[in-house]
Amino acid sequence: MNPKRPLLYSLTILTLLLSACGAAPATEVPPDQLTGTLSVLDWAGYDQEDFWVDFKNTYPNVTVNFEIGISDADIYAKMAAGNQADVFHPYSGWLQFYVDEGLVEEIDTSKLANWDKVSDFHKKLGQINGKQYFIPWDIGFSSILYRTDKIPEGVDSWAALTDPKYAGHISMWDDGPGAVTVSSYIHGYDETAITAEQLATIKEEWVAQRDLNLFYWAGEPELQEGMRSGDVWAAYAWQGSYALLLGEGLPVAYANPKEGRNSWVGFYGIRKGTENLDLALKFLDAKLAEATGNNVVNLFYYGHSNQDVMKSVTDPMLKEAFGLNDPDILEKTNFTPNLTAEQRDAWTAMWAEVKAAP
Amino acid sequence: MTTTPSLPHFRKKLGEGARRVGVGRGLDRRATFWMLYLPPLFWLGAFFLIPLLLMFAFSFRPDMSGDFFRLWQPSFNQYSKLFATGSYWRLLGVSTWMAFEISIFAVVLSYPIAYFLAFHGRQRAGFYLVLLLVPFWTSYLLRVMAWKIMLGTEGVINSFLTYMNIIQEPLTALLYNRNAVVLTLIYVWIPFATLPILAALQRIDVSLFEAAADLGARPIHQFLRITLPLSLPGVFAAFFMVFIPTVGEYVTPLLVGGSRGSMYGNIIQDFFTKAANWPFGSAMSMVMLFGTLVLVAFATRLINLRDLLE
Numbered sequence: 001m002n003p004k005r006p007l008l009y010s011l012t013i014l015t016l017l018l019s020a021c022g023a024a025p026a027t028e029v030p031p032d033q034l035t036g037t038l039s040v041l042d043w044a045g046y047d048q049e050d051f052w053v054d055f056k057n058t059y060p061n062v063t064v065n066f067e068i069g070i071s072d073a074d075i076y077a078k079m080a081a082g083n084q085a086d087v088f089h090p091y092s093g094w095l096q097f098y099v100d101e102g103l104v105e106e107i108d109t110s111k112l113a114n115w116d117k118v119s120d121f122h123k124k125l126g127q128i129n130g131k132q133y134f135i136p137w138d139i140g141f142s143s144i145l146y147r148t149d150k151i152p153e154g155v156d157s158w159a160a161l162t163d164p165k166y167a168g169h170i171s172m173w174d175d176g177p178g179a180v181t182v183s184s185y186i187h188g189y190d191e192t193a194i195t196a197e198q199l200a201t202i203k204e205e206w207v208a209q210r211d212l213n214l215f216y217w218a219g220e221p222e223l224q225e226g227m228r229s230g231d232v233w234a235a236y237a238w239q240g241s242y243a244l245l246l247g248e249g250l251p252v253a254y255a256n257p258k259e260g261r262n263s264w265v266g267f268y269g270i271r272k273g274t275e276n277l278d279l280a281l282k283f284l285d286a287k288l289a290e291a292t293g294n295n296v297v298n299l300f301y302y303g304h305s306n307q308d309v310m311k312s313v314t315d316p317m318l319k320e321a322f323g324l325n326d327p328d329i330l331e332k333t334n335f336t337p338n339l340t341a342e343q344r345d346a347w348t349a350m351w352a353e354v355k356a357a358p
Numbered sequence: 359m360t361t362t363p364s365l366p367h368f369r370k371k372l373g374e375g376a377r378r379v380g381v382g383r384g385l386d387r388r389a390t391f392w393m394l395y396l397p398p399l400f401w402l403g404a405f406f407l408i409p410l411l412l413m414f415a416f417s418f419r420p421d422m423s424g425d426f427f428r429l430w431q432p433s434f435n436q437y438s439k440l441f442a443t444g445s446y447w448r449l450l451g452v453s454t455w456m457a458f459e460i461s462i463f464a465v466v467l468s469y470p471i472a473y474f475l476a477f478h479g480r481q482r483a484g485f486y487l488v489l490l491l492v493p494f495w496t497s498y499l500l501r502v503m504a505w506k507i508m509l510g511t512e513g514v515i516n517s518f519l520t521y522m523n524i525i526q527e528p529l530t531a532l533l534y535n536r537n538a539v540v541l542t543l544i545y546v547w548i549p550f551a552t553l554p555i556l557a558a559l560q561r562i563d564v565s566l567f568e569a570a571a572d573l574g575a576r577p578i579h580q581f582l583r584i585t586l587p588l589s590l591p592g593v594f595a596a597f598f599m600v601f602i603p604t605v606g607e608y609v610t611p612l613l614v615g616g617s618r619g620s621m622y623g624n625i626i627q628d629f630f631t632k633a634a635n636w637p638f639g640s641a642m643s644m645v646m647l648f649g650t651l652v653l654v655a656f657a658t659r660l661i662n663l664r665d666l667l668e
Contacts, residue, residue, distance in 0.1 A: 073634035080634070081426045101423065168530055175632065213617040215534050231511050231530075341423065348633030349439075355620045355628070356445040 037063045038279050041075055041085035044068050050295040055286035062279065073348070079103050079271065086276045087283055090134070092125070092264040092336035093177055099128040100341070105270040107132050111281045114288035117306045125335070126267050134267035135284050138296055139303035141323065141333070142178070142262035144255040145237035145245075147227060155255040158185045160234050162205060167212040169233035171226055174216035176351030177339060178236065179206050185259035185334065192337045199350055206354045216355075227252065238264075243301035243321040254321065256332070261323075263333045265305070417640035436641035446625065450646065453622040454653070456540060457604035461551075463544045464600045465593055468551035472592075473585075475552070476559035487556075490549050498546070502613050505542045509533040509614070534616025542610050551596040558592025559585070598654060605650050606643075622646060 040047075047066035049056055055064070067085055069075035072094040079088055080101060090098065098104040109115045109132055115123075118136060126134035146155045150169065161170055161182060172179065183202040184191040194202075214231060217223040220241050226232035227245055242254040255261075268287060270280045286292065293309035296302050303310060303322050313319055323329035339347070420433040440446060471490065479486050493501055508514050509532040516528040532538065562585065570580045608623035615621070626646070629639030 071632050074631045077422070077630070077634040077636060080422060210617045215616040218612070229510065229512050341421070345421070345633070345635055348628070348635060349638070352625050352628050352633065353443065353445050355617075356443075356449040356622075356625050358445065358448055 031058045032060055034059050034279075035061045036276065036279050037065060038087065038276055038283055039065045039067065039085045040283070041067045041069055041078060041083060041088040043075075043089060044070070045300075046089065050292075050299055052283070052287065052292060053295060054289035054292045055283050057291075058286060059282065064283070073344075084271070086271055086274045086280045088269055088271065089137075089266060090269065091266050093339045094344075095126075095128055095134055095267065095269075096338040097341055097344070098269060099133055103272055104133045105272045105274065105277065107135060107270065107284070108281065109135075112285040112288065114285055114306060117308050118288065119305070119307055122265065122305045125265050128338070134269045135288065136265045136305040137268055137287055138266040139305060140264055140266075141239045141254075142173075142181075142236060142264060143239070143257060144234055145223075145227065145242050146234040146253055146255065147230065147232075148251045148253050150230070150233040154253065155234060156258055157255075158182050158257050158259050160255070160257075161236060162186075162209045162212065163234075164212060166234050168214055169231065170209075170213050171215055171217050171223055171232045171235040172206075172209070172213050173236040174218045176348040177344070179351055179354070180347045181262055181334075181336065182236065185257070185262070188259075191334075194343070194347075199346060203350045203354060206351070207357045210354065210357070238302075239321045240301040243317060246317055246321070256323075256326075260332045260334045261329075262336060263330075264336050413640045413643055416637050417644045419637040419640075421637060422634060436638045437645075439638065440641050440645060446622070446642065449620070449625065450622045450649065452536075453605055453607075454649070456536065456543075456621065457601050457607075460540055460543045460547065460604050461597045461601040463540075464547040464551040465555070465596050467544065468548050468555055468596060469589075469593070471548070472552045472555035472559055472589075475556050490552060493549060498609070499613075501546060502542055502610050505538070505545070505614055506533065509538055509541075533614060534619065536615065536619050538614040538616075539611045539619050539621070542614050543604060543607065546610070547600045547604070551600055554595040554599065555589060555592040558589040558595075562588045598657075602650055602654065606646055 045051075047068070052064065055062075067078075067083070069078060069089075072091050075088055075090055076094055076097060079085070079098065080103065112135070115135075122136040122139070123132065126132055126136050128134075144155050144158065144160050146160070148154070151160075151166070160166065161172055163170075172182075180194060180199070180202055181191060183189065183205060184194065187198075187201075189198050214226065215222075217226070217235070220238065223232065223235055223237060224241050224245060227235065227241070228248075228250060237254075239254060242252060245252045268284050270277065270284070274280055288306050290306060290309055293304035293306040294312070296304045297309060297313060297318065298315075301318065301321055310322070310324070313322065313324060319325050326332075417436055418432040418434070419430050420435045424430070475483050475486055475490075506513070510516070511528040511530060511533075513532070515532060516525070519525045520528065566584050566588075567580055570584055575583065606623040606626070607621055608627045611619045611621045611624050612627075615624075622642070623646075626639050626642045629635045629642060633639075
């Protein structure tokens with residue numbers, strides 16, 4: 001045996017121990033030197049840099065790959081089928097299943113520097129079973145958008161979408177849960193506890209409405225074109241379309257229906273088991289930052305969950321679109337509740353039957 | 359002394375040689391066969407057959423819950439729901455009938471074009487063929503959207519009729535209904551339907567016409583007794599080429615069909631993209647696939663396609 005060997009071992013261990021003790025505590029890589037690839041499953045248009053400008057500027061060497069989903073159902077089905085996106089973007093109503101199916105990671109909000117700028121009300125909307133699984137991001141209304149030159153008397157109820165006076169000039173959103181929501185407002189049903197009888201009534205009404213409806217819109221450009229051409233007089237719409245058409249000088253108004261407007265929130269979630277958890281949290285935090293929020297508001301006319309962003313809105317047209325002039329707007333607004341898997345299946349099947357009806 | 363080999367001996371030798379050559383050729387052929395067919399077979403298997411089998415398996419899934427690729431207890435849940443919903447069956451019937459109408463119109467309108475190209479195009483036939491295929495150079499969506507510009511309330515037809523004082527208010531019945539879907543799809547399919555008919559017409563031996571004329575057949579008789587029967591394989595190929603994809607069509611109804619223009623394919627698409635209900639969408643697809651196959655099998659038997667092709 002070589003007598004020098006134990007000495008050599010001891011020296012090596014000592015050196016390792018010393019270097020371990022002497023090393024600085026794990027330092028964060030400077031943001032501009034951070035590298036990596038993040039995959040985001042988002043909606044068409046949200047891949048534009050305006051929507052994630054803070055992340056792009058802070059982490060210029062991180063590559064963000066976007067995959068596009070065409071609807072909440074599409075995004076959910078993709079995630080359920082094992083899509084490997086690190087971050088995904090569901091909307092109100094479509095959150096519960098991600099948690100039930102174990103597809104979403106609980107968010108450690110202590111790692112989000114901008115979290116304090118989000119209101120408690122909106123934070124709560126991203127909680128399922130008391131845990132913060134989602135961060136709220138874009139916010140909007142749904143109501144009836146109408147042409148004031150074609151409907152000078154104005155619109156004050158969701159029932160306008162089923163009013164024979166506007167036959168051939170109505171456009172409903174192509175969405176089963178959306179249709180159930182509208183009917184619930186009209187009839188005063190409890191949206192969270194629609195019975196089979198109520199659903200049958202809702203179906204009958206929408207089958208009858210089909211003769212009044214020009215087309216069901218799936219994407220906003222289609223609806224906006226219909227409003228511009230004068231073919232559509234009254235439509236289920238999000239306020240982004242209202243702000244856009246108003247900005248173009250089109251004679252349009254956005255109803256404050258007596259049953260209340262609908263409000264929805266877009267959320268970001270992190271895929272359970274992602275290897276990019278740290279990067280995903282940084283992405284979510286940057287999504288809440290000011291420059292990104294300002295772009296959401298000023299370029300795309302949607303609200304943002306960062307309260308500082310909303311407080312800084314001065315454009316009268318945007319204030320009108322967001323209802324910021326109306327202090328009671330939130331009291332008059334109905335927030336979309338989360339669907340259960342059974343409701344999702346029943347309501348979407350009801351809508352398919354409406355479209356397939358003779 | 360040399361002996362001349364007997365004839366049977368010679369034949370035997372020849373046979374052995376031929377067999378040897380045959381074996382060699384067999385190997386070459388086999389290698390060539392696999393080289394040529396393996397890539398498309400792999401492609402079809404990986405991207406058509408396996409997804410189709412997966413969809414078949416999915417149609418027996420009770421619902422969307424749980425891991426997607428775990429084994430599940432087969433269930434007829436989706437099929438029983440589908441069988442209980444009359445409106446889907448009715449819509450499948452409507453879509454089949456629309457596909458039939460569209461195929462008939464597309465073939466009838468394509469035939470004169472193909473006839474012209476085959477017999478009267480002369481040196482310019484190639485140029486005319488290119489003209490016919492020009493629409494393929496633009497996107498399908500663009501061509502369908504062009505029909506919106508034609509049929510819309512502020513579209514070409516309405517503007518012209520208003521300008522001519524024929525109508526005072528624009529016609530709203532032109533767009534956003536099933537007729538608009540039929541009209542647009544006939545237009546989309548005409549170039550496709552022309553090609554197989556043209557191929558069949560070009561195969562006809564022109565000396566048959568000379569013989570018929572010598573025997574006193576007038577042009578109409580020549581057409582009915584020679585051209586039409588000999589071009590029927592192309593006509594049927596064109597018909598099925600239009601019919602089969604049209605039954606499941608969903609893009610055109612989405613764009614020009616309006617609230618009442620949905621076809622069966624739109625409902626399938628909805629279950630995949632708007633309902634997150636892949637099992638039910640799969641069951642609907644399987645029913646359509648099976649239905650179309652049965653119809654085509656029945657039709658080919660009825661018209662005895664094999665005899666026609668021979």
